[in-house]
Amino acid sequence: MIKISVDQISHKLGSPYYLILGSDPYLQHYAQTELRKAFTHAGFNEQLTFVIDNQTDWTAIFDSCQAMNLFSTNTLISLDFGDGSLNAGITAKLNTLSEVLTPDIALIITLNKITKSQENTIWYKTLSDKLVVVNCTTPDTLQLPQWIKNHLQQQHITIGPKAIELLCYYYEGNLLALTQIIAQLKLLYPDQNISYDEVESNINDSAIFTPYHWTDAMISCKTKRAIHILQQLKINEFEPLILLRIIQRELILMINLKKGLQTKSLKQTFDEYKVWQNKRMIYTNYLNRCDLKSLFNLLAKLTEIEISLKHDNQAQMWDAISSLSMQFMGFDKC
Template sequence: MRIYPEQLTQQLSKGLRQAYLLFGNEPLLKLEACDQIRLAAQQAGFDERHTFTVDAQLDWNLVLDCCQALSLFSARQIIELILPDSGLNTQQAKSLQEVTAHLHPDILLLLQGPRLNKKQETSKWFKELDHHGLYVPCNTPDARHLPRFIQGRCQQLGLKPDHESVLMLAQWHEGNLLALAQSLQKLVLLYPDGELTVPRLEDALSRHNHYTPFQLIDAILAGQAKRSQRVLRQLEGEGVEVVVLLRTLQRELTQLYKMQEMGSRGTPLSKIFENFRVWQSRRELYIGALHRLPLPTLITLMRQLARLEVQVKTDYDAQPWDELAALCAQMCGIKTHLNPFS
């Protein structure tokens, strides 16, 4: 049965299931769902918790031993399995099915992993677990759905934002739910009446919402020019070193260049992604970037980046942020007036 994170509390109040499947790209939602499930399980007498990371070194017999501890003195147990970002291989899927077959009322199985694709959701191991429990997709809301998500969060906390405040919170926290949660908690403390207006938000919250270089990369790969500029400006405001961003962009451009080279030699896209260990959930981002950035464009961008790096390292009075912004815009497919060879 599939539910969404905001429905989990209601479902837990109806009783525990044997298995919970938390898959998605949003760490905060997975963390909150895990905490809710653990608390409900603890209240129901599940006093032991065993956590296993699914990798090549995992001894599945240890997992099965937990399931088969059926003496009168055995405690009810939570078994947590953390699945790899690359997904399960054939043997791991088979071992997981064996664990599923040994589930009983004194075992609660909690799975965490990356966002699933349609093929994974129709796999045998997933269908068997879904039959036993609840599937909770924990994905970051996109820009269209983020205002509704924020409205729901505010309601839970007793906050009453007006329409403009919701839109401002969405713009400031897009792609960063952890910062959003922290901001809302701060607003609860500052404004006991719960009323949120734009002036109150501007007084209470800094625009520096702790973005990371990896969120900049994701925006660029997706071709989201406006978002990439917003993230870049916030990184500048937070004091992130330009060199750190240049190195991050350099790694990404180099990888895209190598991918295009392999593609030009006739290598199938699936093989290219396997070679660079691109997660299934991120492949659409790279497909868009590869269509947008052919080899000649990548060469131009790499030269521009190298020139900018030399400038930053040799001219300590340089103001590189405008050129860096232009470089990011070009990676998103936007033409700029700056000449990369000037």
Template sequence: MKIFADKLVTHLQRQTHPIYFVAGNEPLLVNESRETLRDMAVSHGFEAAAPFVLDNQADWNAINNACTAMSLFASKNLVELTIPDSGPGAANAKQLVSLVEQLTPDTLLLLTASKLNKQVESSKWYKALTKQGCCISCMTPDSSRLPQFVRQRCHALGLQADAEAVQLLAHWHEGNLLALSQSLQKLLLIYPDKQLTLNRVKESLSRHNHFTVFHWTDAMLAGKSNRALRVLSELKAEGVEPVIMLRTVQKELLLLASLSQQMLTTPVNTLFDQHRIWSSKRPQYQAALTRLSQTHLTKLIQLLAQLERSVKTDYEANHWLAMQHFTLATCVPSALGITPQRQH
């Protein structure tokens, strides 16, 4: 079973599982989910054992003992395992499957990982975990889902936020949900009547949005030129190195060029599966493949190569202006004097 982090509390009111896998890239949701599950474990009589990390030094004798040992004061144990960013590794994955198969009702297993993607979900150990337990997805809401996320957080705190206040909170805190949580707590203290308007939010808060290069590339894939240019401006202000950004978008363009060519003989959904493209990102790739012809992709790759050479050799050039032009050209085919030649 798999649920989203915002549904966890409601889910626990209906049923519980012997295994919980908290996974995703959003620290706020991961931390809150873990605390919720720990509180649930305590209320059901479980006592926390020492936590373990499933790295190369993982002590499986100790892990297995923690899952079977009984203390003087409790007969049930909460055992927490953390999976590193590189994954559990083959040996730990095998041991994990074995542990799940032998788990007793006296043990509650809580695992945490920062990644939840197609590769993880297709692994044997993940399937073993979710067959008996529940996966809590803690992925960062994308820009389209963020306003709804803000509304839910406000509602949970009893804050009444109008539509403009919600939009501004989402805009100012994109990519930084920890700061959003702190800002809502601050607003709760400042305004005892719990009414949030656009002016109140503006007067009380400073901007806390934090963009990554992936926000920029995602916006370009989707063809959202205004958003892509805004993210580019924020990345410039944060001092992100242009060469890092160019290398990241290069991977996306090369993948698009390959997909565009292969689509002549293979259905696009089959290609998405073959290239292990997350389901959440497939609409963005589909939009790019619909908008950009093979000719346009070739031009963009050539333009990108020229831009990278300039960044590395011409220190007097206005590289950020050139990156604005490149961003616009990726979002709008006519920017390079090319129009889409086909619809996929």
């Protein structure tokens, strides 16, 4: 099995089996398009796509593996799970499918995620020797600048580091809008060397965030980023009560961690509360900045906001959440 990023796909064509793994719609579409073109060039003229859910007619899929086509002996089967996931019933069908595949059948599976236990199933192991796994996860805030640089290089465009930072700020989490603005800039400024002012005059705020981007920014004490994310969540009409629930969970976790550190080591405490490895550093820094009294004060303020939720209008509610966010980051200079 080979694991690659989506921008390496042109170098890994020729395998009969591909697993497009990750939920970014732009990267998924790009990978699917490149693979379909490559298979067409290789003579796979019959290309069938099936959307997989609990109502899928698997008999039609199995039949397509055995049907003789008068115009083509090579068939590409694409299984698109959309936002769905694997369950026991679908896994059993995939196990059966993996056993009936022949050399003249290629397979593309598009799936948002797969667990370690699912990697031990029959179908995954059967395909693994010839399987290419294409990572289509949206680049995070640390990965995005390099992703933009690579994309600009492919488009033969030069944009300075400050302008790339600007693109990251306004288009994080939205690669479709990001690639569209880059294409627009290329049309507007065909000299290939685009200035900061030219980028700034054409951008709009199209970043897509989740509440977990917001809490991570607050825990990391990144004030500007936290404010920007909260503004975008408000623009996209995210439900304030859900934000309160998410930050409540974070505060309760912080309180438990702080209490645990009174009698246990940092590692023991993190292990007890199952804190992900990639978040332990920012949690450690935050815990070093705060104290229990301040955390309980935050929790009390959050409770007040929730009680007033039934009486205050949306504008006042967002102001209260913004104030809470700033207080959350107020233990040290951010």
